[in-house]
Amino acid sequence: MHTAMATPAAANTLPTVQLRRISIGERIHAAGTEGIAWRVKSGAVRLDRVTAEGSNYAGLALRGDVIGAETLLFGKYSFAACAIGDCELEPWLAADKELSGESLLQTLAGAERRAADALALRAGEAFERVRRLCLLLARYCDEGRKEITIPELRDMAAITNLTEETVSRAMSRLCRLGMLQRQGRRHGLVLVAADPAFAI
């Protein structure tokens, strides 16, 4: 599936990567380096903005989202990207954009929706934030399945703007309440046993 449509043999000298698999915790790219844009086929990606004062969480990318679109303009990545769940990425080609602005518009609309999601994850009570993050991951990470990979506490804390301790307590409570069920030992697979009445 996903046979590549005839791409114009452009000046792009990169080898034609078809799919890129990245496991949880690995860095996808650093800020300021050269590279291409990718579409997230599965998994979750954490974006970070790098400043003089350090690196700060700056966005989330889930299935369907595009990361590194700015490379088509500047050639370099504006943000650092790190996998917070096992990821599959496919190249997002400039060919698409030449073809139809519609694809770009959809990407833009998706980015705005995702940005609103990310903002919402930083509002409300701690437990509710963590719960919504899990529901969001369950919604987007795997296709309809109930298994989701939970990111490391460090990443969940950055996303929700809580401390690791608070996130840990919230996760424990989610398990105690039966909304989540631990599968693996460490940040492993879990099952969303809870209500599908997710109001995100």
Place this chain on the structure above:
Amino acid sequence: MHTAMATPAAANTLPTVQLRRISIGERIHAAGTEGIAWRVKSGAVRLDRVTAEGSNYAGLALRGDVIGAETLLFGKYSFAACAIGDCELEPWLAADKELSGESLLQTLAGAERRAADALALRAGEAFERVRRLCLLLARYCDEGRKEITIPELRDMAAITNLTEETVSRAMSRLCRLGMLQRQGRRHGLVLVAADPAFAI
């Protein structure tokens, strides 16, 4: 200035609006209604996502940003928009996008940067958040001038995820420290007297 370049007499039956002026507090559009996309020429816009549980802050748009781009796909606005500073909007035409995907790409890159800004405004201590918000507004609202319109407390509170009281205290402190200077009485013009060493 800003003479409109010859626009193709398209099927667009809307009267050719050249510039739309909106004063602080006014609603620009509601979610779900029909309309066109706009580029913010000046001022600040608050975006809200409307759900069953109510309306929640979902994004910020400043000079150069585009709002309502999704109308080019769906015909309707996904978010509600409200001016939190006196605004000038100009129509953002589909003609641009047909012309060059580059314009769309720039809009996309800008949206991601702005989303990162919005996220950053919800991290750190209360005083620091409010200070950064003011610096961001100073940076983008008026062209290089030092006068900025301060949004209503309600909006600053929503953006920073603080309460109005806390924002009010932070603003008072900014004035006491000489970083800001009140001009008008209410949500009026203020001067940024502080260090231009803004590290946002």
Place this chain on the structure above:
DNA sequence: CGCCGCGTTGAGCCACGTCAACATAGGTGG
């Protein structure tokens, strides 16, 4: 084995939320 990274849990404290009272501006009607 010892070390390190990550997660868990508890105790105490503080920044911020909550609640309340009041100040001020603007609008409206007389």
Place this chain on the structure above:
DNA sequence: CCACCTATGTTGACGTGGCTCAACGCGGCG
């Protein structure tokens, strides 16, 4: 013009949710 009302902003007192600090468990790795 004033009387009155409402919306918005200001300030204080107090309570608490989440941060801080600390100790510990556990698994992986050299």
